[in-house]
Amino acid sequence: MDPRADRYPFVPGHPPLTIVGATGNYVHTDDGRRILDGAGGAIVNCIGWGRPEMAEAAAAALTGTGYALPTFATEARLSLIERLVEHWLPSGMTRCLFVGGGSESVDSAIRITRQHHVARGHLDKWKVLGRTVSYHGATLASLSVSNHDRRRAGMGPLLMDLPKIDNFDAEQAIKVIEAEDPSTVGAVIAEPVVGASGAAIVAPDDYWPTLRAYCNDHDILLIADEVMTGVGRTGRNFGVDHWNVTPDIIVGSKGLAGGYAAIGGVFATDAVVEPLVGTNVMYFTFSGNDLSCALADRTLQILEEENLVARAAEMGETLRRLLVDRLGSHPNVADIRGLGLLQGIELRDDSVESAGSFDGTLTPLVIEEALARDCWIYPAGSAGVPDGLLFGPAYTVTEAELEQLVDITAASIDAAVGRLRAPS
Numbered sequence: 001m002d003p004r005a006d007r008y009p010f011v012p013g014h015p016p017l018t019i020v021g022a023t024g025n026y027v028h029t030d031d032g033r034r035i036l037d038g039a040g041g042a043i044v045n046c047i048g049w050g051r052p053e054m055a056e057a058a059a060a061a062l063t064g065t066g067y068a069l070p071t072f073a074t075e076a077r078l079s080l081i082e083r084l085v086e087h088w089l090p091s092g093m094t095r096c097l098f099v100g101g102g103s104e105s106v107d108s109a110i111r112i113t114r115q116h117h118v119a120r121g122h123l124d125k126w127k128v129l130g131r132t133v134s135y136h137g138a139t140l141a142s143l144s145v146s147n148h149d150r151r152r153a154g155m156g157p158l159l160m161d162l163p164k165i166d167n168f169d170a171e172q173a174i175k176v177i178e179a180e181d182p183s184t185v186g187a188v189i190a191e192p193v194v195g196a197s198g199a200a201i202v203a204p205d206d207y208w209p210t211l212r213a214y215c216n217d218h219d220i221l222l223i224a225d226e227v228m229t230g231v232g233r234t235g236r237n238f239g240v241d242h243w244n245v246t247p248d249i250i251v252g253s254k255g256l257a258g259g260y261a262a263i264g265g266v267f268a269t270d271a272v273v274e275p276l277v278g279t280n281v282m283y284f285t286f287s288g289n290d291l292s293c294a295l296a297d298r299t300l301q302i303l304e305e306e307n308l309v310a311r312a313a314e315m316g317e318t319l320r321r322l323l324v325d326r327l328g329s330h331p332n333v334a335d336i337r338g339l340g341l342l343q344g345i346e347l348r349d350d351s352v353e354s355a356g357s358f359d360g361t362l363t364p365l366v367i368e369e370a371l372a373r374d375c376w377i378y379p380a381g382s383a384g385v386p387d388g389l390l391f392g393p394a395y396t397v398t399e400a401e402l403e404q405l406v407d408i409t410a411a412s413i414d415a416a417v418g419r420l421r422a423p424s
């Protein structure tokens, strides 16, 4: 192991794995291990690692424009917008703003929401309501609309103090908005499949259409946080496509450039943007940098050419079947859920009557056990779902790799529960 890795963690602790390469669905470490990437890193890998086309696109971008101010157009930016609007976004979403990642996209969407209402003279509309189980990012605004208690810990005074709406029951969600007074609410933000905080929670089919109709009636913008669910992850272009809902704003990131470059996007309808004519939406210095836009454009092109969104749907069904067959009646598995290649497991403690919770202590042990077996699974969980696992391999994943992933998951859960229960 590289001894310099000791100095890598900002907060001193154990030296991390040192990654020296990646191909397909595997990452390679400096001590010669090949780790099955069952979560595509942080759910970013969608076309597989080590693609020469991506290296060629990066080289072309880097020898091309250099740094172009975010307000200037470039070929990569124009081509990406054209591809997104023509082939990917729900119809009616025509405006695109590129930023550096998921938190920046949520933060920008919150600012755009406020600018939209202010420009129309609706100064009272400032609240952005998130959901009870949710994660939208680590900037202070995106954390404010999130309800990930572990990631919010200690930050209270710095965050907007806003209520959260229900994840499953749209009528309950609407009651919270009513209590808050809809004329003060600028937007509602929600993940189509709740990832990091909820281990792939999916709302019932009437949830999004009901919320959409309510928001229309009360001049509230509906923001879909598709940072995790976008560009094919759930087996559709965007998660909201499962319910034929067009939000006012979609935010995206993670798989947008296949994990090959840092990029986030804010996508909106003309109606959101028209009131802003004559004003500015402040950019970040590296917003829409050309390398990221070129790699996002190339990623989407590969997804199209290789029909990989349909493959994500198909392999997602395979993954779900394997998980259910292997773990459906496991005593420590409370639920298996998700859409496409974003599947999750909620874990429970079966040793207490009526099945209790391990309070977040089980997940890190399962992840550790899986890594010891050369497999990466993404940890999930927050107060609403204390222990969970998230699976999100590249859409190119094979059935054999999924079998290996599920086998290792089952062994890792057993080993981790055994460790928790071992007399100390």
Ligand SMILES: Cc1ncc(COP(=O)(O)O)c(C=O)c1O
Binding pocket: 101, 102, 103, 104, 106, 135, 136, 137, 138, 191, 195, 196, 225, 226, 227, 228, 253, 254
């Ligand atoms: C749904 C969702 N939104 C926003 C974010 C924040 O994205 P980033 O970590 O790129 O800032 C995440 C990150 O996990 C996420 O899952």
